[in-house]
Amino acid sequence: MSEEEPLFEDVKFHQKRKHGKWSEVEAPVMDVPVADTHAHVQMMRDPALSLARAGAHNVGFVEAIVDPTDDGFTTFSALPGWLMEAAGDLRRLTSEPDQEVHDCVVAVPRVRIAAGVHPHNAKDYTPALEDDLRAHLADRRVSAVGEIGLDYHYDLSPRDVQQEVFRAQIRLAKEAGLPVCLHLREAHDDGFAILSEEGFPEAGTLLHCFNLDGAEVARWVEAGCFIALGGQLTYKKFDALREAARLVPRDRLLTETDAPYMTPEPLRGTLCGPEHVIWTADALCAVLGADTPEGRASLLAQLYENALGLLDRAPTAWQREHAHA
Template identity: 65%
Template structure:
């Protein structure tokens, strides 16, 4: 049987809609033991669909909720990594872990997060012709902090660009990642990708947290 795990959170685009009723619904859904992470949350200073002060306020509150629930944080950060890192330092990095979703920047941007024990997930952008900085960042990472992802329906990897991205397209990103990490095709590549898969299980396929056990399953 396939195992489905869920992330639930208020995306920075929707921070303007965050209120007491939304938080109550968020907490209700986080109590579902299938929920593996609080996310995507963070800051998006590219689109600014929500005012930046509101994004910051909602981001801080959801970090607090991650601490309360014992869940990892999955972060959406765009043109805001430095400010988000400062906020995380002030609020504290959750013991359950922090995942940088769809990382597509350089090593200097990534390293402070890694020094705090964070994970980074690489999507289709890792395969793009102009993504040498991102590939260099992946190459320099500890293997036990790397994940892959699709960001479906966006970020379709080479050689499938132009199509709508789907979960099965992760095979192209994974193959490119193994190449970036210097793995020879065959057993070495397979072993490396199994380790990346184990990273995902370790971060996102845990037993329910004490908070989830206390608050029970989400109402059907």
């Protein structure tokens, strides 16, 4: 993530070379739409361009993550503009003669929102902020509460505060009938204990950025959670994660990016966008042995269906009731 990375106005992937040079990398072709279930869209340098690029690579769905303590609720007001601009960008980029866009019809991805206070920012969670968050959850574009959880790696908020705020937001999600998107780092025992005490939300639990092994993944799968895999799946050192992925039932796996972070290989060292999810989806096909065209298409279709089923949901009864309150 360096300042000098150019904002490429095209749909290609670019790899950093020595001496400030960049080269193009051939991208895997997705014949089936792919979902990015975790992207910080408002942190993209050009959110519209990122969404257009995602659309060009057949990313059909993006869950945009909003933390009101970071950026307020900007995404809520900016999203219609981004989508409109993205449609223009997509038309322009894919009509240029040297762009290799595959034959299927490309469109701007469908974007839904997850809103919640990250454990880093738990110290800024106040009753007034909770009221504001609750009001925004009533927006029909919201399909999850998150990312919420515990981060004992950075400990940017005191642990007791993180736990309290995690509990408050689990309750909020249950009140709203929405799933939760979890961020847990070096805190899986406490996270699991808190969810067990509060009760896993009926609408679903998504374990974001899962990067541990088969032994850890088991209890989450047993508890009914969805396991979201990002760029780390493509990293050399993460054999245990690839092993864990094979233990998750296919109807519980999700693909994500955590853009602008966690850029998958072979593009590490560059900024991640929602379009990069295709590299992770491609890696997941290899990890799960989906190597025939049919096997690959059916796995990708399943992954996409998982994402839409969990996150592209109809408004909850609570949302319908509170929509114009």
